[in-house]
Amino acid sequence: MRTEPNVDLTRYVSNLDQNVYTIYNLPEEVIAVIFAYVSRSPAGFRENLAKLLADDELAVNEQSGGMATAYSEKASRFHEKWVVGYGHSSVAEHAVAHIGIEKISRLASAELELANSFNSFTEYSQRYQRPRRGEFYIPAGLDRQPEMKAKYLTLHEKAYDVYEQLMSGLKKFLLKSLSQTEHESDRAFQLRVEKIAFEDARYVLTLSTLTNLGMTGNGRALRDTLVQLLSSRYEECHRLAREMEREISRVIPTLLKYVKPNDYLIQTREHLQLRWDSVQATPYPVTGPRARFTRMPGYREALEMLTARLLLSQCSLSYEKAEEASRHLSLAEHEQIADLALSRLRFFDNPTDELQHLTYQMEMKISEANWHQLLRHNRRTHFSYGQPTTRLGYTIPPHVKEAGLTELFQTFMSEAEQIYQEMEAWNPLLAPYCITNAHHRQVTATASLWELYHLINLRTSPEAQWDIRETFEQLYRELKENHPVLAKYAQRRL
Structure with a gap:
């Protein structure tokens, strides 16, 4: 050289x-x-x-x-x-930047994590860390309405009061109902009980609760992320974008030049809102996670697609020849080929890339706590999602029911929904900060079978959080019923 x-x-x-x-x-x-x-x-x-x-x-x-x-x-x-x-x-x-971001709301962190799929995140987990009283976001717009601000502050103080009451009640219940394992120390058992307790108690905390996260992104993804945040409907996201721009520019200054709100995104959202101004969302409360497939290929169609792609990659056939050869095989032969392509998958393996050609669409009504996990740990899923709302009901953690704490939980949820409705009537852009982790969000998703293998394998394991585990167990059961051989090796961590 x-x-x-x-x-x-x-x-x-x-x-x-x-x-x-x-x-x-x-x-x-x-x-x-x-x-x-x-x-x-x-x-x-x-x-x-x-x-x-x-x-x-x-x-x-x-x-x-x-x-x-x-x-x-x-x-x-x-x-x-x-x-x-x-x-x-x-x-x-x-060009890459690593950014530490502290004290933003859970609402803003979700907007950030959805802004660009090429960024990587590690976020403060409410499953493993206990939040502190008073650590919630207060929108500046509330200063224009002192009476509403007082109600907002009271609600969030009450949320923490109920959180602590749930924590206390859950710990007492779990210490009696759970068994200490043979080699588990007293301290380890106490920590396990506490983790379960504050994992479930957090469902009464709101989307205003502050969080911290670490983020890594390349210059292109970061620039697009800032544009998305500046074009967001939420003022907090605009401020966050400018703070991120200031700090990232110390590392990659030129690549962030001319970052500004995107007129297309903003104007399109506004015109669509006007177009559907008279459309009213019908309340459709559900009592737990609900997930189903809205579109999936027919079983034989899916098998033929997989076989054709495998023929293309393994035998270098033309598209037409691979399709023709695939069509002439029997269902049993297709199932044998699928089994051959998937049966050697091990614990942490990813399946063959040909599964990325098989796409599925899903609908989910899931808690905000569940949604936050899903958006952070998916790899190649594309989402369309509604805004935070009270119209779809909420999830009550099973341990809360078993511990006899349902009335405490539901009473607070009713109070939160009342304040949300008052806020929504006054300023719809501030009302989402009153939505709790328990409230359901409408989510539709498109994912390949490759991605479903990742999500089902990860989210139906014994270590998965119960809420998201139930969501993907519902999807896995439906997939297994309709595409038995293709679903056969998706769940590998049991």
């Missing part, structure tokens, strides 16, 4: 003589430039890096690391021309 004189690459690459190496200790946008040069230069990454390091404009030194404070004018001009000017956004995917 030829290198520039007086340039020491060892601080920036993991080796100088192998064909595979890592690159580090450089500003993220500079890394993106180096990777982008490969499409325009016959030289390797290390040679391009050496040239950039030898250029005084790069402004990279031992103190710069991954920050862009001493930022390269050359990298900036490159991104201005190719990413901002010509729209070659794939270049931006090589």
